[in-house]
Structure formats: C-alpha cells, structure tokens
Amino acid sequence: MHMRPLWPLLLSFMKVHWISIKAITLVLLLSAFVYGGYLLLRGADITMPTLFRPAPGARLLMSMDRFRFSRSENGRVSWLMNARSADLYENKEARLQEIEILFKNPDNDKEAALRGENGTMDTTSGNVSIRRGEREVRIVTSDGYLLTTDSLFWKANERIVWTADAFKLLGSEIYLEGVGLSADVDMRTIVVKDNVKAVLQE
Numbered sequence: 001m002h003m004r005p006l007w008p009l010l011l012s013f014m015k016v017h018w019i020s021i022k023a024i025t026l027v028l029l030l031s032a033f034v035y036g037g038y039l040l041l042r043g044a045d046i047t048m049p050t051l052f053r054p055a056p057g058a059r060l061l062m063s064m065d066r067f068r069f070s071r072s073e074n075g076r077v078s079w080l081m082n083a084r085s086a087d088l089y090e091n092k093e094a095r096l097q098e099i100e101i102l103f104k105n106p107d108n109d110k111e112a113a114l115r116g117e118n119g120t121m122d123t124t125s126g127n128v129s130i131r132r133g134e135r136e137v138r139i140v141t142s143d144g145y146l147l148t149t150d151s152l153f154w155k156a157n158e159r160i161v162w163t164a165d166a167f168k169l170l171g172s173e174i175y176l177e178g179v180g181l182s183a184d185v186d187m188r189t190i191v192v193k194d195n196v197k198a199v200l201q202e
Contacts, residue, residue: 126156
C-alpha cells in the first residue's frame with residue numbers, strides 16, 4: 001500500500017490557518033479603530049465641512065430673464081418695473097439686475113423713471129432698494145428733472161423715494177444738492193436732510 005507524504009497536507013493546513021489568523025487580526029484592528037474613534041469623538045461637537053453644507057440665507061427658487069412687476073390703483077397701472085434678470089428667493093425677495101421703474105401719476109399725465117444697475121425687491125410690499133454699480137442711480141421725470149445718487153429706496157405704498165447718500169437734482173429752473181433726501185417720485189415735494197445747496201436757474 002502506497003502512502004502519500006503528510007507534509008503537503010500539513011503545509012496546506014498551515015496556509016489556511018495563517019490566512020484565517022490574518023483575517024481575524026484585521027477585523028479586530030478595524031473594530032479597535034472604530035471603538036477608539038467613538039471614545040475619542042464622543043461628546044465632541046462635529047460640524048459638517050462648509051463644502052457640503054447648504055449656503056446660509058434664503059433658498060433660491062428661480063432665476064429668470066426679463067422680469068416684470070407692476071402695481072395698479074383703481075384699475076390703472078401706477079408703476080411698472082422691468083429688470084434684465086432676477087433671482088427669486090423663498091423669503092419673497094427678488095435680487096435684480098439692470099432695473100427700470102416707470103411711475104405714472106394717477107392724477108395727471110406726469111411720469112418718472114428710476115434706473116439702476118443692482119437692487120432688491122420685496123415682492124410682497126413692492127418696496128425696492130437700488131444701489132450704484134458703474135453708473136449712479138437716477139430718476140428722470142417727464143418735465144425735465146434729473147436726480148442722481150448712490151442709492152435709492154422706493155416705498156411703494158407711500159409712493160416716495162429716499163436716500164441717506166449725497167445727491168444732485170437738476171431741473172429747468174433749479175439745481176439742488178445735499179445729503180439725505182425724501183421726495184415723491186415726480187420731484188414736486190422734496191425734503192433734504194443736510195448740507196443743502198440750491199441755485200435758481202434763469
């Protein structure tokens with residue numbers, strides 16, 4: 001009877017046994033790392049990296065080109081706003097580019113246009129704030145007034161504009177400058193806060 005040598009079987013058994021020991025050791029090491037990490041970070045304030053966090057502030061709902069918004073009084077459009085583009089947010093704010101607001105006086109045929117490069121609008125109240133970009137913010141009226149400044153705020157319900165910045169107002173009969181202004185949009189009623197200078201034109 002021919003007997004096979006035992007050493008190949010023994011060697012095979014030792015290889016299997018060695019692989020099993022390595023696998024068990026690897027599992028034990030991973031478990032130790034996980035448990036050690038838990039003990040180390042337990043109670044720690046862990047924040048999500050900025051890259052993965054949503055940006056703070058209101059969520060953007062929609063971006064659009066050629067944005068239009070209007071308000072009516074007694075069935076007539078009292079003012080109409082056009083913007084080259086608008087980003088609309090969930091908090092009812094619209095961030096606008098290249099803005100023009102056309103004002104129509106319901107009592108007469110006078111009109112005024114407010115123009116600026118950047119601004120925000122509360123789409124609930126209709127209030128608008130416009131800031132200077134490369135060009136000044138300006139109002140031009142149908143009877144020849146030109147107002148220029150660095151920022152203007154439009155209060156829709158009261159139909160007034162105001163600014164805390166320096167301004168210049170040029171008309172056919174008067175030149176006016178100062179710091180801080182509140183006025184109706186056709187420039188018929190104007191209140192200046194500081195450093196007023198007026199020159200009557202002939």
